Amino acid sequence: MNDRSTALADPIADDALTRPFTGASPYDSYVHASVLNSMQQPLTDAPDEMGFLVTTQVMELWFTLIVHEWRTARVAFAKDDLPAAMDALTRSRRALTALNGSWAPIAALTPAQFNGFRAAFGKASGFQSAMYRHLEFLLGDKSAGLLRSHRGDPAVHEALSETYREPSLYDEVLGFLHRQGLHVPMRVRERDVTQPYASDPGVVDVWREIYAGPQHHPHLALGELLTDIAELVTRWRFEHVLVVRRAMGSKPGSAGSSGLAWLEQRAARPVFPELWEVRGDV
Ligand code: HEM
Structure with missing residues (x-):
């Protein structure tokens, strides 16, 4: 055979690769690709609906991974x-970067394209995503009202109630720093963890010690990693605002909020507030 015919030969002539599986492939048994790929059921023939549905499903999976990693980190702290x-x-942090990259397929929907399928999904809204709420509760952004909205679905409500009652990732970070000899005030360590975390001047002092201290304070890398995470979460929220502004302007949301104005307010909520405040006074 000359070089050209070698290049054109069937690359998968090896018997071990083409031997039929008995039943589902080991890949499908592990990944459940056939289940996953059977869950895209657009409600219209609008050309943009499939991209919208897949993007939303992909983001749900990234939420799941991020929540998993934060729970692992919380136990470790x-x-x-x-x-x-x-x-x-x-x-x-890598998962958050991938999550934010996932906006691409729907980032430039026009109102007419979005209208092509919007009415079909009725009152459905990402606002009702339970996994996103786990993610926010883990950040410390607790809300009894947002938990209550899931009451109609007992299994979902029970799982979310647990995350609501438990200390957040940030609560565990602060407990860890205190045991490391940095003074986190008792009012913070013994706070009611079902309340939304609010900035505390004593915690600003803790981060000041880390950020203003010697160049390589042992916990500077932790502060910077948390700041990266806070920034990526905030970027997701603002990217969402931009996508919404392009696709539907200032129309009300499908879950019943005012839409853009409501989302802009939500996006401005600080993540790990003292890590941002400390930067102004170091
Ligand atoms: C064209 C695309 C999109 C539009 C126009 C849109 C619109 C909106 C609006 C108006 C809200 C406010 C609540 C309401 O009244 O419905 C909202 C909330 C939300 N959306 Fe979207 N959305 C889009 C894509 C997505 C995608 C792909 C996700 C990924 C899962 C998502 C996740 C969320 C979440 C988590 C909230 C709640 C935010 C919070 O509680 O602060 N959205 N969306």
């Missing part, structure tokens, strides 16, 4: 296992 916590947070 509670055990004072900083390396395991940093590893989980680093993996979550």
Whole structure:
């Protein structure tokens, strides 16, 4: 055979690769690709609906991974296992970067394109995403009202109630820093963790010690990793606002909010507030 016919030969002539499986392939048994790929059921023939549905499903999966990593990090902080916590947070940072990249297929929907399928999904809205709420509760952004909205679905409500009652990832970070000898005020350590976390001047002092101290304070890398995470969450929220503004302007949302104005307010909520405040006074 000359070089050209070698290049054109069937690359998969090896018997081991083409031997039929008995039943589902090991890949499908592990990944459940056939289940996953059977869950895209657009309600219209509008050309943009499939991209909208798949993007939303993909984001749900990234939420699941991020929540998983933050839970892993939370357990590690509670055990004072900083390396395991940093590893989980680093993996979550990569997942957040992928999440934010997932806007691309729907980032430039025109109102007419969005209108092509909007009426069909009725009152459905990402606002009702339970996994996104787990993610926000883990950040410390607790809300009894947003938990209550899931009451109609007992299994979902129970799982979310657990995340609501537990300390957030940030609560565990602060507990860890306190045990490391940095003074986190008792009012913060013993706070009611079902309340939304609010900035505390004593915690600003803790981060000031880390940020203003020697160049390589041992916990500077932790502060920066948390800041990356806070920034990526905020970027997701603002990207969402931009996508909404392009696709539907200032029309009301399908879940019943005022739409854009409501989302802009939500996007402005600080994530790990003291990490941003400290930058102004170091
Ligand atoms: C054309 C695309 C989109 C539009 C026009 C849109 C619109 C909106 C609007 C208006 C709201 C406010 C609540 C309401 O009244 O419905 C909302 C909330 C929300 N959306 Fe979207 N959305 C889009 C894409 C997505 C995607 C792909 C996701 C991914 C899962 C998503 C997740 C969310 C979440 C989590 C909230 C709640 C935010 C919060 O509680 O602060 N959205 N969306």
